[in-house]
Amino acid sequence: MIKTLNQLLQGQxxxxxxxxxxxxxxxxxxxxRSRFMTIQQxxxxxxxxxxxxxxxxxxTPATSEGVIGKIELSISQLFDHPNGEKDILKHAIKGENLYGIKMTEKLVRDELDEESLNLVHQILDKQREHVDYLKSELH
Structure with missing residues (x-):
């Protein structure tokens, strides 16, 4: 359970x-810019x-995104250079959906106690709000 929570923490x-x-x-x-700062908070x-x-x-909680996370972040920075607000929005939506929501849902299946699962569901709800906002700004 701790390993799963730490993987989720690294994703954050x-x-x-x-x-x-x-x-x-x-x-x-x-x-x-200010909305993205709010999401980051x-x-x-x-x-x-x-x-x-x-x-x-x-x-013991993880203190960073871990080696794999750092590698993924570096690779995306090398190859994905968003140009302009629309591009940045698309990247943010992809990150929230793919890494934030889908990976979290996959990780937590049958892995957590009820209290931890409730916490994760609160986080997922907030991430879905982020995606809804980002999509509304894109259109």
């Missing part, structure tokens, strides 16, 4: 760093909640 760190890159690539005057909050839960279970 990946998201934090991905949004850091998105924010850097947005103009200061872009209305998306949500991800940091989720990481803190997961860390706390891991400690409650007497585990």
């Amino acid at each position: 760190y990946m998201g934090v760093h991905a949004y850091e890159e998105f924010i850097k690539n947005l103009e200061d005057s872009s209305p998306l 949500d991800l940091k909050h989720h990481a803190a909640l997961l860390s706390e839960r891991i400690q409650q279970l007497h585990g």
Whole structure:
């Protein structure tokens, strides 16, 4: 269970760093910039909640996205250079959907106790809100 929660925690760190890159690539005057900062704060909050839960279970929380996460982030930075707000929105939607929601759902199947599962569902609900917002901004 702790291993699964740590994998989810590493995913939150990946998201934090991905949004850091998105924010850097947005103009200061872009209305998306402040919204992306809010989403990044949500991800940091989720990481803190997961860390706390891991400690409650007497585990040691991860402190970064891990080696694989760093490699994935580096590769995406090398090959995926979003140009403009629409491109950044598309990348953010893909990241939230693929890495945030789908990977989380796959990881937690039959792996967690009820309290941990409730926490993960709260995080997933928030991530779905992020995707809905991002999609609305894209269209």
